[in-house]
Amino acid sequence: MATVSIRMPDDMKEALERLATEKSMTVSGLISERINDMLGHREEIREDTPYTLTTAERYLLMRVEELSALVKPEDKAYIERDVEAFQEGYTAEYSRIFSKMHIELSRQDCEFVWDVLDMFRDLIISYDNLEASDKETIEESQCHYQGFDHNDNRECAMERYVKYLAKDDCWEFTVEDSKKFSDRGNSHCQMVPMYQGMLSALNEVKRRRRMANRSYSSNCQPFDKKEIQFILSARRYDSPFRRG
Structure with missing residues (x-):
């Protein structure tokens, strides 16, 4: 994934950080979301993304995400969003979460x-x-x-x-x-x-x-x-x- 650096005034950066925190997102995730909206890009649902998970699977994934927040405190807000999705069973969010995983190689x-x-x-x-x-x-x-x-x-x-x-x-x-x-x-x-x-x-x-x-x-x-x-x-x- 490519990395792009953006220069902005300090007050704009602080405003973005506040907005990202309110939305339980990272600044990078917030900017990417807005860029995708402007470009008209829609998230593609991977064929191997689970449409549903058992309660036990959701519980284990939720706990793993909580441990990840301890290891990566800078991503805590973003991770907490995933934790909530697993806890509440928001199946439409699974595609976004599992997009971090690459497809299997046979x-x-x-x-x-x-x-x-x-x-x-x-x-x-x-x-x-x-x-x-x-x-x-x-x-x-x-x-x-x-x-x-x-x-x-x-x-x-x-x-x-x-x-x-x-x-x-x-x-x-x-x-x-x-x-x-x-x-x-x-x-x-x-x-x-x-x-x-x-x-x-x-x-x-x-x-x-x-x-x-x-x-x-x-x-x-x-x-x-x-x-x-x-x-x-x-x-x-x-x-x-x-x-x-």
Whole structure:
């Protein structure tokens, strides 16, 4: 979410703070609400927002919100508004409250992200092991992770998961790759089709290795030049952040 700074006289700021307190809102929330009114924006109800909650669920959520107010006293007025909504059972407010939560990323999509990151880790290692003359035939940037599309809800969730996984030593390379080969993880174009093509080619490379030597583990040796080229040839299109 973008942040915008606004300069205003002290008396105007004090008036806004008083009004926000009267409405049990934060100043930021009050200003955002008025801007949305001017722009004619209406709140969209998420499909996964609960239309009703049991009394026990409301009680637990209310208590959690009360604890949040202790941790974040600066948001106390805003949090108390949510507490009241749960306590009174104002179901129309649930969409606003649960909008803080991101959509779930399916198990299948999580495993797809693992496969993509494993693939790029292997490609990076394999490229680094090539002779200098072989490296000249391959565009290095294509061997690196290039993010996901933040304009697509599913891909944006995948990129958030990548950032989460980057805390693991297995995939720490994604942090630097996101800065160098994408707009901090935003590819600005859909990448899933391209990654799917590359993974299919990768699986074909592993199949060929197994056929060549059934006792040979396909994961114990870096890819050679031809194997890297074969995997990269499966890219459906190039990222706009392609770099030589």
